[in-house]
Amino acid sequence: MKAVMVCSEGPDETLALGEMLAKWLRPGDTVNLVGDLGVGKTVLVKGIATGLGIDPATVTSPTFALIHEYTGSVPLYHFDAYRLKRPEEWEDLGYEEYLRGQGISVVEWGDLVQVYLPPQHLEIEIKRVTETKRQIWFRAVGQHFDLVIDELGRELSHAGLGDRYCYGNR
Amino acid sequence: MAEKQGLPEGPGALVLGIETSCDETAASVVRDGREILSNVIASQVDLHRLFGGVVPEIASRKHIELIMPVIDLALKKADTKPEALSAIAVTYGPGLVGALLVGLSAAKAMALALDCPLVGINHIEGHIYANVLQYPEVEPPLICLTVSGGHTDLLYIDEYGHYEILGRTRDDAAGEAFDKIARVMGLDYPGGPEIARMAVDGDPKAIDFPRGLMQADTYDFSFSGLKTAAINHIHTLEQRGEELPVADIAASLQAAIVDVLTNKTIAAAKAYGAKTVFLSGGVAANEGLRTQLDLLATAQGMRVYYPSPVLCTDNAAMIACAGYYRYRRGERSPWDLNAVPNLRLGET
Ligand SMILES: Nc1ncnc2c1ncn2[C@@H]1O[C@H](COP(=O)(O)OP(=O)(O)OP(=O)(O)O)[C@@H](O)[C@H]1O
Ligand SMILES: [Mg+2]
Numbered sequence: 001m002k003a004v005m006v007c008s009e010g011p012d013e014t015l016a017l018g019e020m021l022a023k024w025l026r027p028g029d030t031v032n033l034v035g036d037l038g039v040g041k042t043v044l045v046k047g048i049a050t051g052l053g054i055d056p057a058t059v060t061s062p063t064f065a066l067i068h069e070y071t072g073s074v075p076l077y078h079f080d081a082y083r084l085k086r087p088e089e090w091e092d093l094g095y096e097e098y099l100r101g102q103g104i105s106v107v108e109w110g111d112l113v114q115v116y117l118p119p120q121h122l123e124i125e126i127k128r129v130t131e132t133k134r135q136i137w138f139r140a141v142g143q144h145f146d147l148v149i150d151e152l153g154r155e156l157s158h159a160g161l162g163d164r165y166c167y168g169n170r
Numbered sequence: 171m172a173e174k175q176g177l178p179e180g181p182g183a184l185v186l187g188i189e190t191s192c193d194e195t196a197a198s199v200v201r202d203g204r205e206i207l208s209n210v211i212a213s214q215v216d217l218h219r220l221f222g223g224v225v226p227e228i229a230s231r232k233h234i235e236l237i238m239p240v241i242d243l244a245l246k247k248a249d250t251k252p253e254a255l256s257a258i259a260v261t262y263g264p265g266l267v268g269a270l271l272v273g274l275s276a277a278k279a280m281a282l283a284l285d286c287p288l289v290g291i292n293h294i295e296g297h298i299y300a301n302v303l304q305y306p307e308v309e310p311p312l313i314c315l316t317v318s319g320g321h322t323d324l325l326y327i328d329e330y331g332h333y334e335i336l337g338r339t340r341d342d343a344a345g346e347a348f349d350k351i352a353r354v355m356g357l358d359y360p361g362g363p364e365i366a367r368m369a370v371d372g373d374p375k376a377i378d379f380p381r382g383l384m385q386a387d388t389y390d391f392s393f394s395g396l397k398t399a400a401i402n403h404i405h406t407l408e409q410r411g412e413e414l415p416v417a418d419i420a421a422s423l424q425a426a427i428v429d430v431l432t433n434k435t436i437a438a439a440k441a442y443g444a445k446t447v448f449l450s451g452g453v454a455a456n457e458g459l460r461t462q463l464d465l466l467a468t469a470q471g472m473r474v475y476y477p478s479p480v481l482c483t484d485n486a487a488m489i490a491c492a493g494y495y496r497y498r499r500g501e502r503s504p505w506d507l508n509a510v511p512n513l514r515l516g517e518t
Pocket of ligand 1: 008009010011012014035036037038039040041042043044061063108131132133134341342350394395396398
């Protein structure tokens with residue numbers, strides 16, 4: 001599995017990473033965003049949205065609504081499985097309909113509805129290091145996303161991040 | 171329920187409201203946008219009895235089974251014939267698409283059959299009208315703060331049926347911050363109301379939690395910084411093996427949220443010259459919020475109104491009421507009105 005890890009030193013860097021990632025996402029792609037409560041998943045989605053030409057101030061937590069839809073250069077479907085009591089409740093959303101659509105799907109807490117995720121997706125895990133530092137792992141689940149990891153890796157290797165960045169094939 | 175004095179004699183405009191955006195299947199008949207003739211919610215005892223106590227699991231299927239009996243019961247309780255309706259108001263978003271479609275289909279079928287105007291209502295806007303039902307004597311202009319698990323919206327209402335959005339949250343809703351922090355404290359989701367109860371015994375100054383965007387020149391809100399600060403605080407204490415001062419955390423958390431909400435609301439009321447403030451949404455039940463808003467408003471010669479608990483929960487009376495005012499403004503929804511799961515205020 002191809003993977004890239006970056007250390008983010010603050011919300012602005014996480015936003016910038018999301019924006020960078022957005023360039024490599026294509027219609028129909030699914031991103032699974034995992035990490036503890038309040039770690040920065042929605043912040044990263046704001047970054048992705050920015051990259052798609054969406055005003056990040058309008059991107060809010062979809063925990064209550066389960067899904068927010070945004071119109072950018074490509075439609076952005078922003079899901080959140082946090083408050084589901086049982087994974088089956090996901091079916092009430094008409095989730096497959098969205099996946100068949102021409103948008104990019106980003107799922108916060110996607111690990112809670114793993115069975116409903118397409119076999120090929122990009123997994124992003126955010127880990128808390130300190131109050132403002134985060135480790136952000138990008139992993140290609142299925143070869144379709146190997147290219148995305150390669151491109152991200154290339155771009156980040158030129159960013160002069162030193163040991164705050166690593167790229168690998170495990 | 172709505173008071174009856176001051177209302178015109180005889181049958182006014184009767185509006186049927188239908189609401190199926192989430193877990194409740196609800197229908198209501200409201201006269202002249204003020205007087206509730208019936209208000210049926212499917213989780214009520216009478217309907218449990220209707221189904222022998224068995225309520226199906228899956229939300230949309232439950233709605234399908236309940237919608238017609240609920241509408242029939244609402245009309246019967248209101249002693250209203252379908253032909254007497256002036257308009258049918260229905261929630262078309264936000265909510266679960268499957269659930270919304272059940273109410274929407276029923277409303278459209280009835281409206282078509284009866285040749286009766288159809289008015290689509292935004293569920294969040296509906297909540298504002300709980301206040302109108304309860305305080306029929308209050309008139310705009312007014313400022314309305316809607317706070318719930320999913321929303322934090324500050325509106326200027328120049329006349330009923332019309333509003334301007336002044337601010338909203340840029341990340342988490344106020345109620346969401348309550349609920350999520352409650353979970354980190356070991357309470358079941360959504361634990362917001364529980365936090366409010368614990369806050370009574372705590373010191374609101376014990377922990378200085380961040381007040382997002384409080385000083386910023388905007389009516390927008392931000393609560394994710396508070397969420398993360400509170401979580402960090404709790405984790406640090408846990409790592410040190412200290413016992414959580416739950417009451418102090420709850421009180422400090424509530425103080426931070428209430429400070430921001432009340433400050434922006436009063437500032438907006440001043441700026442727009444409104445002497446009336448409406449509070450709506452689930453968090454409107456929070457005592458701390460009510461008390462502080464009352465206090466600040468009174469000092470400015472303003473008055474605050476909030477709905478009773480019955481009208482705070484999802485119900486169709488508020489949808490009928492909102493529908494009445496939109497109907498009176500000449501608004502009609504097209505027959506192909508669709509469900510909009512992520513409908514926001516100010517959007518159609
Ligand atoms: N390096 C960082 N990257 C991202 N966010 C950070 C960072 N440092 C601090 N933060 C703060 O952490 C908070 C993250 O909140 P956010 O709502 O994005 O988390 P989340 O993972 O989506 O939470 P939830 O599980 O509730 O959905 C923000 O207030 C942000 O400013
Ligand atoms: Mg989030």
